[in-house]
Each structure stands twice: as structure tokens, then as C-alpha cells.
Amino acid sequence: MHEALAYLxxxxxxxxxxxxxxxxxxxxxxxxxxxxxxxxRKAGMTISLGIFGGSLTWATAAAAGLATLLxxxxxxxxxxxxxxxxxxxxLAYKAFRAVRASGDLPTAREDKASPCFESLxxxxxxxxxxxxxxxxxxxxIIALGMPQGAPASVAVLIITxxxxxxxxxxxxxxxxxxxxHALKIYRNAxxxxxxxxxxxxxxxxxxxxxxxx
Numbered sequence: 001m002h003e004a005l006a007y008l009x010x011x012x013x014x015x016x017x018x019x020x021x022x023x024x025x026x027x028x029x030x031x032x033x034x035x036x037x038x039x040x041r042k043a044g045m046t047i048s049l050g051i052f053g054g055s056l057t058w059a060t061a062a063a064a065g066l067a068t069l070l071x072x073x074x075x076x077x078x079x080x081x082x083x084x085x086x087x088x089x090x091l092a093y094k095a096f097r098a099v100r101a102s103g104d105l106p107t108a109r110e111d112k113a114s115p116c117f118e119s120l121x122x123x124x125x126x127x128x129x130x131x132x133x134x135x136x137x138x139x140x141i142i143a144l145g146m147p148q149g150a151p152a153s154v155a156v157l158i159i160t161x162x163x164x165x166x167x168x169x170x171x172x173x174x175x176x177x178x179x180x181h182a183l184k185i186y187r188n189a190x191x192x193x194x195x196x197x198x199x200x201x202x203x204x205x206x207x208x209x210x211x212x213x
Contacts, residue, residue, distance in 0.1 A: 007147070007154045011161065014145025017088070017204050018162040020197050021137055022169045024095070028054075028128050029173060035120070036177040044174030046117055050124020052167050057129055059163060062138035063155040084140030085208030088201045091137075095198030099191050144208060 025033075028051045036044030115123070128134055145158045 005157070007145075007150055007157070010147050010150075011145040011154070011158055013204065013207070014141045014158055015161055015165070016200070017144060018141050019165060019169075020200050021091070021141075022162075022166050024194070024197050027131055028124070028170075031124065031127050032170060032173045033177045036174045039115070041174060041178035043115065043120055044178055045171055046120040047124035048170035048174045050121040050126075051128045052124075052163070052170055053121075054125045054128025055134065055166055056159075056163055057125075058134045059138050059159045062135050062142055063152075063159055065139075081143050081208045081211065083136070084143045085205045087136050087140050088205030088208065092198045092201035092205060095194050095201060099194045099198065140208070144204060 023029075032044055032048050032051065035047045141162065142155055142158055146154050
């Protein structure tokens with residue numbers, strides 16, 4: 001792991017890309033927001049644990065698949081970088097569209113009984129594991145932060161840093177969106193958040209596509 005620390009300058013853009021991805025509203029985040037507003041903080045944190053488990057599953061699969069490909073084919077990293085670059089540009093396109101969207105977040109309903117712990121865990125895990133875009137996002141993140149010839153410990157470090165960040169973000173969403181005030185703030189700043197996200201995805205995608213292999 002000490003050897004992997006030398007790659008921190010390359011890992012930083014991947015970490016920033018992950019932060020932007022994990023804080024942006026997608027199926028998983030919307031599930032946390034909706035559950036927190038509807039059933040309270042405890043339920044929101046519980047479904048966050050399930051989503052975190054799904055994210056860790058995809059992260060591990062992406063890193064294991066990347067390592068296997070690199071051992072077999074020298075061109076694998078180049079292919080992953082091209083795929084990852086176009087995927088990041090696709091996310092930028094979606095973010096630009098979101099800037100123009102005017103949809104509202106769900107409103108809270110207090111009359112529903114909170115689901116059980118196991119149900120919330122499985123729901124969160126299922127939401128993330130059944131989203132095929134998640135593994136492509138992880139492949140793009142790992143490829144962005146893992147230069148050619150880097151040891152497998154670099155992928156482990158990327159996953160460790162990103163998943164620790166994801167855990168904090170998921171729990172933070174559950175905490176914040178169990179209050180009405182935070183929901184109002186997000187609605188007011190939504191376009192700025194989506195605009196910044198779109199700009200960085202463009203930068204990261206172009207960086208991947210134009211990097212020297």
C-alpha cells in the first residue's frame with residue numbers, strides 16, 4: 001500500500017470525479033432522499049448501508065476485472081480509457097439536460113409505516129446492484145486514477161478512498177434530508193450543482209480521451 005501512495009496525484013482526479021458522481025441525484029441518492037423524508041433519519045441511514053454495499057460490490061468487480069484484463073491484454077487499459085472517457089461525456093450530457101429540467105424532489109409523507117431493517121438493506125443494495133451504469137462509472141474512475149503499469153494496490157487505494165467518501169456522503173444525505181430546511185436549499189441551488197457537475201465531467205472525459213497511452 002505504501003507504493004500506491006506515490007500515485008496520489010493521479011488518484012486525485014478520480015476521487016474528484018467520484019465525489020461529483022456520488023453527490024449528484026441518481027436512483028440511489030433519490031432513494032436515500034425519499035426514504036429519509038418519508039420515514040425519517042434511521043430509515044434513510046439503513047437504506048444508505050444497502051446502497052453502500054452495492055457500490056462496494058461494483059467497485060470490487062470493476063477493479064478485479066480491470067486487473068485481469070491488464071494481465072492478459074496490453075491494450076485493455078487504452079480501451080477502458082476510451083470507454084470511460086465517452087461515458088464521462090455522456091454523464092456531462094445528462095447533467096446539462098438536468099440543468100434545464102424543472103422536476104421537483106418527492107415530498108414527505110408521514111402516514112406510512114417504516115419498512116423493516118432487512119427490507120431497507122435489500123432495497124438499497126438492489127437499487128445499486130441492478131444499475132448497470134454503476135460498474136461503467138467505477139471502470140471510468142479506476143481507469144482515470146490508475147496509470148499504465150501501476151500496481152494492483154493503486155486500485156485498492158482508489159476503492160478505499162472513494163468508498164469511505166461514499167459512506168460519508170450517503171449518511172450525510174440521510175441526515176440532511178430528514179429535515180425540511182435542507183430540501184429547500186437543494187431545490188434553490190439545483191441548477192448550480194448540476195452545472196458544475198456537467199463541467200467537470202466534460203473535463204474528465206476529454207482528459208481520458210486525449211491522454212497519452
